[in-house]
Amino acid sequence: MADDIATPEPAAEPTPSPEPRPDPQPPILRIENVVKTFGSFRAVDGVSLDIRAGEFFALLGPSGCGKTTLLRMLAGFETPDEGRILLSGEDIAQVLPHERPVNMMFQNYALFPHLNVRDNIAFGLRRAGMPRAEITTRVAEMVALVRLEGLEKRKPDQLSGGQKQRVALARSLARRPQVLLLDEPMAALDKKLRESTQFELMELQRRLGMTFIIVTHDQEEAMTVASRIGVMKAGKLEQVAVPRRLYEEPASRWVAQFVGDINLFEGEVTAREPHRLRVSTASAGELVAAQPVAPIDESKVAVAIRPEKIRLALRRPAGDAAAINCVEGIISDTSYLGGKTVYKIRLDGGAAIHAAQANTARLDADGYGLNQRVVAWFTPDDCVVLER
Amino acid sequence: MSARRIFSRPARFAAIAPYVWMVLFFLVPFAFVAKISLSQTAIAQPPYTPVFSLAGGWSSLSDAFAALSPDNFRLLLSDDLYLSSYLRSVVVALTSTAILLLIGYPIAYGMARLPRRWQGIAMMLVIIPFWTSFLIRIYAWVNILQHDGLLNQILLALHLVSTPVVWLSTDSAMYVGIVYSYLPFMILPLFATLTKLEPALEEAAADLGASPREIFWLVTFPLSLPGVGAGSLLCFIPIVGEFVIPDLLAGSKSLMIGQTLWLEFFTNKDWPVASSIAVVLLVVLLLPLLLYDRLQRRQLEESR
Ligand SMILES: Nc1ncnc2c1ncn2[C@@H]1O[C@H](COP(=O)(O)OP(=O)(O)O)[C@@H](O)[C@H]1O
Numbered sequence: 282m283a284d285d286i287a288t289p290e291p292a293a294e295p296t297p298s299p300e301p302r303p304d305p306q307p308p309i310l311r312i313e314n315v316v317k318t319f320g321s322f323r324a325v326d327g328v329s330l331d332i333r334a335g336e337f338f339a340l341l342g343p344s345g346c347g348k349t350t351l352l353r354m355l356a357g358f359e360t361p362d363e364g365r366i367l368l369s370g371e372d373i374a375q376v377l378p379h380e381r382p383v384n385m386m387f388q389n390y391a392l393f394p395h396l397n398v399r400d401n402i403a404f405g406l407r408r409a410g411m412p413r414a415e416i417t418t419r420v421a422e423m424v425a426l427v428r429l430e431g432l433e434k435r436k437p438d439q440l441s442g443g444q445k446q447r448v449a450l451a452r453s454l455a456r457r458p459q460v461l462l463l464d465e466p467m468a469a470l471d472k473k474l475r476e477s478t479q480f481e482l483m484e485l486q487r488r489l490g491m492t493f494i495i496v497t498h499d500q501e502e503a504m505t506v507a508s509r510i511g512v513m514k515a516g517k518l519e520q521v522a523v524p525r526r527l528y529e530e531p532a533s534r535w536v537a538q539f540v541g542d543i544n545l546f547e548g549e550v551t552a553r554e555p556h557r558l559r560v561s562t563a564s565a566g567e568l569v570a571a572q573p574v575a576p577i578d579e580s581k582v583a584v585a586i587r588p589e590k591i592r593l594a595l596r597r598p599a600g601d602a603a604a605i606n607c608v609e610g611i612i613s614d615t616s617y618l619g620g621k622t623v624y625k626i627r628l629d630g631g632a633a634i635h636a637a638q639a640n641t642a643r644l645d646a647d648g649y650g651l652n653q654r655v656v657a658w659f660t661p662d663d664c665v666v667l668e669r
Numbered sequence: 670m671s672a673r674r675i676f677s678r679p680a681r682f683a684a685i686a687p688y689v690w691m692v693l694f695f696l697v698p699f700a701f702v703a704k705i706s707l708s709q710t711a712i713a714q715p716p717y718t719p720v721f722s723l724a725g726g727w728s729s730l731s732d733a734f735a736a737l738s739p740d741n742f743r744l745l746l747s748d749d750l751y752l753s754s755y756l757r758s759v760v761v762a763l764t765s766t767a768i769l770l771l772i773g774y775p776i777a778y779g780m781a782r783l784p785r786r787w788q789g790i791a792m793m794l795v796i797i798p799f800w801t802s803f804l805i806r807i808y809a810w811v812n813i814l815q816h817d818g819l820l821n822q823i824l825l826a827l828h829l830v831s832t833p834v835v836w837l838s839t840d841s842a843m844y845v846g847i848v849y850s851y852l853p854f855m856i857l858p859l860f861a862t863l864t865k866l867e868p869a870l871e872e873a874a875a876d877l878g879a880s881p882r883e884i885f886w887l888v889t890f891p892l893s894l895p896g897v898g899a900g901s902l903l904c905f906i907p908i909v910g911e912f913v914i915p916d917l918l919a920g921s922k923s924l925m926i927g928q929t930l931w932l933e934f935f936t937n938k939d940w941p942v943a944s945s946i947a948v949v950l951l952v953v954l955l956l957p958l959l960l961y962d963r964l965q966r967r968q969l970e971e972s973r
């Protein structure tokens with residue numbers, strides 16, 4: 282697991298440095314070796330993670346991998362069987378949910394059906410014993426923040442899905458928690474609404490400067506909103522990294538395949554040159570990949586290449602030094618997706634790969650036809666060598 | 670088109686079935702009772718006049734109509750016996766319903782929080798007493814509460830009392846019997862609403878800083894009010910008309926309206942007065958029902 286504790290890199294930086302930089306401030310939330318078992322089933326299996334103040338962190342993983350369980354331990358609804366959770370340096374194991382400076386936005390919102398929008402938002406403020414006048418101001422502020430003006434008197438079942446989601450958000454933000462936990466906050470929204478909500482959420486988080494931890498099974502959502510992503514698999518953290526690094530330098534075959542589409546060529550390292558690694562693969566012959574930052578110990582590896590980094594041509598690009606990795610095959614399927622077209626190519630070696638070509642010209646979007654013979658090539662720098 | 674014809678017939682029948690039921694088994698018998706309540710007692714078979722008979726033709730029918738009078742209702746108002754019986758019935762029913770709620774709510778709440786596989790067993794335990802005849806169970810209480818009954822034996826053996834306590838023929842005994850008999854009717858509707866309650870709501874309340882007590886009073890209880898209403902009505906209405914339990918367990922100093930009705934009907938053979946008691950009782954019971962209905966409708970409208 283690449284435990285990346287570097288600050289979020291600016292997008293322009295080419296390759297993130299391998300050594301973690303010294304932390305400017307202690308993390309607001311430290312999760313140390315946390316384990317949660319249900320019976321003999323380890324739902325969360327030794328997770329360690331540092332969350333910095335003011336960051337937007339995403340826990341990404343397939344359904345059932347333990348994301349909600351981890352989040353519920355942070356909120357105090359479950360107690361870890363092992364490990365510690367430190368909030369601002371203090372162990373919160375014994376702190377009950379209603380005493381934690383952490384608020385949660387629930388997966389199905391869990392709005393109080395008998396209270397109207399305003400009373401739902403004011404619920405947490407009243408429990409905190411805030412004076413009446415201040416509650417009124419704060420509720421109005423929250424209502425404006427999530428743009429629910431005019432709906433204050435409505436009951437939850439008089440609201441649309443998107444409006445309910447906003448009420449839930451306003452309610453969990455009203456107490457100004459140190460950390461806001463969001464459990465699949467957009468799962469119930471349709472795609473268009475989800476996308477606009479994602480941007481609103483980011484904007485909100487930046488404006489409030491709060492720490493957000495979002496749980497999602499949607500990698501696009503995680504990449505859109507989060508400054509850092511922790512990928513979970515079967516109760517364990519597979520990789521923690523900034524979105525770009527997660528995509529371009531996945532730590533394992535599993536992460537590579539979970540985050541976006543990728544082509545994997547299984548093979549064996551045959552030669553280690555100063556900057557290059559030669560890998561002999563069964564399906565694509567010998568491939569040359571750039572030496573990864575962390576040295577490769579295994580000899581059995583996978584060379585991974587993202588579909589959009591594969592270039593297609595009708596014949597072998599002559600004299601192009603970059604075109605070292607060259608495979609041939611027949612287009613067996615095409616999917617036109619608007620912005621890009623994805624080709625499924627049956628290689629002569631038998632394997633199938635995906636190659637995506639951006640449709641940059643309107644009149645020339647047809648590209649290659651079915652059953653056409655093509656050459657697919659990619660540079661060593663675009664390949665990732667995976668050990669795990 | 671044809672599909673609609675096939676499906677619409679049973680559907681239409683299903684829609685009118687409750688009304689047919691209501692007319693056949695409620696309105697028609699009630700019309701008989703209402704008619705008798707407007708008659709006068711007579712030493713005859715049947716023991717009242719007038720009797721509607723089609724044999725005498727139109728004139729005898731209109732004579733019979735003319736002979737109907739609301740005298741019995743005037744009697745109910747003028748005699749303290751009836752008013753105090755009604756009052757006692759309502760007081761007993763209200764008190765019992767309150768006790769039932771106080772006992773039934775925690776039980777239903779506990780049941781709703783059991784693991785799912787235990788809930789079925791708990792429900793069985795609540796229902797099992799129904800497998801024995803109601804009358805036998807009340808007689809069992811007579812046995813337990815009588816002078817040398819089980820309760821007094823235990824109390825004496827534990828030296829908690831030195832002489833047997835009079836339990837039987839007291840209001841306490843009656844309340845014990847009523848609460849015991851009606852508890853399932855309180856528990857089951859409460860249990861039904863409490864199990865439907867989303868656990869995330871209570872967690873959300875805790876997350877927003879509510880203490881366990883606040884969670885109960887601000888979230889759980891308000892959301893269980895439909896169950897509270899249903900359970901209370903299900904108990905209150907039959908308890909008002911209860912006859913067997915007060916007759917067997919309570920003293921005979923003051924009567925509930927069911928007992929008074931029984932006396933009028935069987936001892937005094939005064940069917941008309943008994944019928945008018947029943948008519949008034951129905952009107953009295955209709956009030957809480959209408960109130961409940963209005964409350965529910967308002968809630969529905971509010972949430973629309
Ligand atoms: N209270 C519980 N009792 C037993 N198993 C549970 C409980 N809560 C969650 N699990 C199990 O733990 C695993 C992880 O659940 P969860 O954290 O909800 O996953 P995710 O949110 O990633 O979809 C699942 O296999 C689920 O069945």
Ligand SMILES: [Mg+2]
Pocket residue numbers: 345348349388465
């Ligand atoms: Mg979940």
